[in-house]
Amino acid sequence: MKQSLFENRHQQEWEQLSRLLDQLERSRNVPQSNEFPHAYRRLCQHLALAQARGYSSLLVDTLQQLALRGHQQLYRDRGRPSGLTAFILVGFPRLVREQWRFVLAACVMFLGSLAGIGLLVYLFPELVYSVMGAEEVSQIRSMYDPAAGHLGRSVERAASEDWVMFGYYIMHNIGIAFQTFASGMMFGLGSAFFLFFNGLTIGAVAGHLTQIGSGGTFWSFVIGHGAFELTAITLAGAAGLQLGWALIAPGRLTRGEALRLAARKSVSMIAGVILLLLIAAFIEAYWSSSAVTPATKYTVGALLWLLVLSYLLLAGRVRHAAE
Structure with a gap:
């Protein structure tokens, strides 16, 4: 048939x-x-x-x-979580694992370009100006200057404005994630572009600051919220790539039907991405720029990375066994 x-x-x-x-x-x-x-x-x-x-x-x-x-x-089981709780504890990590091919592709594009350009900029410092303008480089240097005393902030921002920065980080990061996701409608090319672009930008900043001796300031600032923020951008890109693939290879369905089916999972993925970005914004505003020793931040950051990876890889796996 x-x-x-x-x-x-x-x-x-x-x-x-x-x-x-x-x-x-x-x-x-x-x-x-x-x-x-x-x-x-x-x-x-x-x-x-x-x-x-x-x-x-x-x-x-x-x-x-x-x-x-x-x-x-x-x-x-009526004693089990439902609704939003079930999505957070079971649905979202299962969805990420189910879409592992798109997640892997997004990781290669985003984290691969980040690590690659970071190493190149560290080895060839002038290369940073091929990715960023001189004014941007100067601003980044100022923000992460160990002697400036305003870790992760521009000179004009005070520590008392953390709650304002929390809102700013939410809007800024969700904007980047949505842009990366929605541009997948361009047969996945838009998502691929923004994954590479964001990876190149972040990697160039990391490589440059490490090369000039501001690496300790930079890495201690980003390691905490980076676990949630970088993961969220990767997953937003994966959701966009899924939309693009539905348009490229719809199978026996029309492109409209294939896109509709793919959008169901992609939108669910973005819901989880937004949750990750809310957590990242909170950590970035209230923890990352706090006056805590770098060793403490590295320890907490490592634990947060372990938490995020364990959550995505392990959460929701035992439910069938219980049934």
């Missing part, structure tokens, strides 16, 4: 099940209908057929997600 005929025949069943799952997920007090187990078994049968017949990955992926949602509701 052709995929188009298969979809036309069963699309209504899938939509009905999706609406029922929406109701069950919105409120844990909604009882399961008698038809729900049968509808769930039918979906599992459709999923097995789609996999066996080699239908498009987008269709199989959509049915898998619907089956996962159905499984969670069929065997749900």
Whole structure:
């Protein structure tokens, strides 16, 4: 059977099940209908057929997600977290692991360009002016001058304005993340560009400041919030690349349908990105520029990196075992 005929025949069943799952997920007090187990078994049968017949990955992926949602509701425990809590503890890290190919591609583009240009600028100092203007370089030097006493701030900013900076960091970082994500609509080229661009800019700053002797000031400032901020930019880029790939390789679906399916996961990814950026902004405003010893900041920063990586790699893995 052709995929188009298969979809036309069963699309209504899938939509009905999706609406029922929406109701069950919105409120844990909604009882399961008698038809729900049968509808769930039918979906599992459709999923097995789609996999066996080699239908498009987008269709199989959509049915898998619907089956996962159905499984969670069929065997749900009312003592388990739901809604936002479930998304944070289970849904988001699972989504990141599920989209590991796009996450890996974004890591290579962003962190690879960051590390590469950082090393080059450190070895060839004049190269920084190929990435940044002379005025920008001068401002960066001033902000991270160990003798200036205004760690991570411009000269005009006072420590009492941390709450203002918190709001600024939120708007600035979310703006960068959304730009990186939304530009994925340009067949992924926009997301790739902003991943490379941000990686080159941050790497050039890191390499230059380390080369001139301000590395201690810079690294002790960024290591804390960097765990959340750099991870968030990478994931925003991964979400954008997913949109672009849906347009490039829609399979047997139309580009509009493929984009709609990809957007569901990408938007969920961005919701998690925003959460990471809120945490990063808080740390950057209230901790990164505080008068704490560098050794303490490095220790806390290392623990935060370990926390973020452990969360994304391990959170949500034991739920099926418990069921």
